Amino acid sequence: MINTNWLHTFCTLIEVGQFTRTAEKLHMTQSGVSQHIHKLEEQLGVTLLDRQGKTFTLSTAGQKLYKEAGKILTDLTNLQQSVVNDPAFEGHVRVMSPGSLGLKLYPQLLTLQQRYPKLIIDFRFAPNSDIEQAIVNAKIDFGFMTIKSKLVDVCCQPIAKEPLLLVTPSTIEQPNWSTLEALGFIGHPDGSHHANLLLSQNFPQFQHSNLFTKTGFSNQIGLILEPVSLGLGFTVLPKHAVDAFSPSSKIKIHPLPIPVSETLFLCTRRGIKLPKRIDTVIAEAKKSLQAEQVLGE
Known part of the structure; x- marks a missing residue:
């Protein structure tokens, strides 16, 4: 040589x-x-x-x-x-999050990409289990999850909380237990989990979401509230998914005596030093989520 x-x-x-x-x-x-x-x-x-x-x-x-x-x-x-070379505003960044959080973050990360066109955002919506495996298999640079991973290769850092909300058609003023039973439940992939978390804390009659009549189901985060807006049932969703729905005048959010939130975890592969471009995107996401949480306190 x-x-x-x-x-x-x-x-x-x-x-x-x-x-x-x-x-x-x-x-x-x-x-x-x-x-x-x-x-x-x-x-x-x-x-x-x-x-x-x-x-x-x-x-x-x-x-x-x-x-x-x-x-x-x-x-x-x-x-x-x-x-x-390790540029802070150039290169591909692969991210995954649950659907509700994605509705909040993806538009804001696209705004970041507009400021820095060489920073390419690859954002996927996925359930927690898929995000966890994508981190382990190095298919993404980082992800957000609503549960803390038990895998040793996945490092999870709590960064914010997202409230769970009871949502009904706009015609419902103040739902009681009989109102919810009469409406029926609009399901979604995390519907049972979210309903169990929120309703069990606020309704002593609640035992399990499966006891409600199922009046609809959607696995598309942006469409779950469509049947609710048409008067076909109620559901429980994270705040960011509710905020993204339009027209908001056709649904109603009902504050409950005991608020319940999901913790949002920033998840990365343990022991990996992240490039500066990843730090840039993480910082932008944190700023958005934590600023909103401070305003809501």
């Missing part, structure tokens, strides 16, 4: 044209420059320079080497820069 230091000295000598000036430019002695050239010739087994006293011309082999060496040294320089 060709010694890149010798190759760099050779190319610099050809560009400068003199041994003395080459030595000055490279902070070497003149004999050191000559030694590099001789070692390169010995390694390749060819004469690179046709010397005439203190001057020289390139041999045929020298011309070929100089033509190719410039490309090689440029590629090596670019490779080093790409490895060492």
